[in-house]
Amino acid sequence: MKGATRNVGKLQVTTPSDREIAMIRVFDAPRSMVFDAWTKPELLKQWLVRSGWTFPVCEIDLRVGGKYRWVWRSPAGKDMGMGGVYREIVRPERIVATEKFDDPWYEGEAVDTMTFVEKGGKTTLTTTVLYASREVRDSVLKSPMEKGIAENYDNLDKVLASTRKAI
Amino acid sequence: MLATTAPDRTLNATFAALADPTRRAILARLASGEASVAELAKPFSMSQPAISKHLKVLERAGLVSRGQDAQRRPRRLEATPLADATEWLERYRRFWEGHYQRLDALLVVMKTKHKKRPRTKR
Numbered sequence: 001m002k003g004a005t006r007n008v009g010k011l012q013v014t015t016p017s018d019r020e021i022a023m024i025r026v027f028d029a030p031r032s033m034v035f036d037a038w039t040k041p042e043l044l045k046q047w048l049v050r051s052g053w054t055f056p057v058c059e060i061d062l063r064v065g066g067k068y069r070w071v072w073r074s075p076a077g078k079d080m081g082m083g084g085v086y087r088e089i090v091r092p093e094r095i096v097a098t099e100k101f102d103d104p105w106y107e108g109e110a111v112d113t114m115t116f117v118e119k120g121g122k123t124t125l126t127t128t129v130l131y132a133s134r135e136v137r138d139s140v141l142k143s144p145m146e147k148g149i150a151e152n153y154d155n156l157d158k159v160l161a162s163t164r165k166a167i
Numbered sequence: 168m169l170a171t172t173a174p175d176r177t178l179n180a181t182f183a184a185l186a187d188p189t190r191r192a193i194l195a196r197l198a199s200g201e202a203s204v205a206e207l208a209k210p211f212s213m214s215q216p217a218i219s220k221h222l223k224v225l226e227r228a229g230l231v232s233r234g235q236d237a238q239r240r241p242r243r244l245e246a247t248p249l250a251d252a253t254e255w256l257e258r259y260r261r262f263w264e265g266h267y268q269r270l271d272a273l274l275v276v277m278k279t280k281h282k283k284r285p286r287t288k289r
Contacts, residue, residue: 011267013260018186021259025267029274037270037277047269138179141255 018134021141023127031116031123035092038114044070057081064089068097084109092116099129106140108132181252184228189213190221194230197244201234207242 012024027034037043041058049055049072057071069083081102088096095114111130116123131137184190193207208218222242225231229248234241 011260011264013256013263015182015186015256018183023260023263025263027267027271027274029278033274033277033281034270037273043273043277047273048266050265134179134183138182141259142178 015137015141016128019131019137021129021131021137023125025125027123027125028121029123030121031118032092034123034125035095035116038095039091062086062089084112087111106131106136108136110136178248178252178255180228181230181248184224184230185252187221187224190225193218193221193225194244194249197231197242201241201243203239203241 010025014022014024016022037047039060039062041060044060045055045058048070052075054073055070056073057069059067059069061067064086066086067083068086069081071079071081073079079102082099084098084100086095086097088094093116095112097112098109099112100109109132113128113130115126117126118124129140131140185194189211192211196202196207196210204215204218204222207222208215211218222231226233226242230245231242232245234243
């Protein structure tokens with residue numbers, strides 16, 4: 001056992017400190033591709049979206065001080081938007097950016113740090129999100145269920161099948 | 168919206184208790200059976216009072232309780248709060264794993280396209 005670490009499947013989620021959530025995931029691709037999939041709107045729009053939702057706004061101004069703005073639309077037509085400012089960009093190694101949701105489900109602004117480490121053609125992506133306080137961090141950990149976001153996973157097979165068809 | 172309810176407080180205490188490596192090691196030891204403070208202190212280069220301090224935090228979080236034996240006062244693992252905390256992490260993990268599996272599929276396509284293309288500078 002390693003504390004609050006879960007290592008089921010490929011993705012590891014940990015709480016390295018009181019205010020952080022960290023995710024570690026290995027992708028079978030060079031880091032330049034994983035980096036592109038996170039930073040090029042035409043690529044990001046293909047995967048960072050839930051089943052049945054659309055991703056009508058996906059703007060990325062990839063430079064230090066540049067902004068990003070993402071808006072998803074639910075099947076019922078309700079929008080969920082978020083955005084932030086890039087603080088550091090080292091292509092294809094590292095991104096630091098702020099994040100804030102339009103309809104805030106946690107207090108304040110969070111800071112995301114993403115590192116892309118390549119070894120033998122595989123990329124380890126570590127994403128660390130730093131929240132304003134421990135209470136905020138804990139509320140985020142609980143929110144997927146409250147917001148019904150986890151429902152996404154239940155339809156995963158369907159999602160993957162339709163993604164393959166769409167390609 | 169972020170008002171702290173009773174189960175929230177428990178979860179906060181659980182995560183705070185788990186943030187320390189010594190406390191995680193104590194829980195790992197207790198997972199294999201109850202143990203006295205002296206037994207718990209042995210593998211660590213720490214005094215019994217220092218271990219007792221960590222045990223107090225774990226007890227407050229409801230992760231550890233005291234056994235019946237009045238002499239040894241063995242500590243034992245209470246699994247429920249730990250299961251609650253890992254369940255939240257598991258839900259969060261599942262949400263992202265769903266997205267990342269789609270990204271996997273996209274990366275396969277990107278690699279195929281990259282191979283098909285004549286060699287160009289990246």
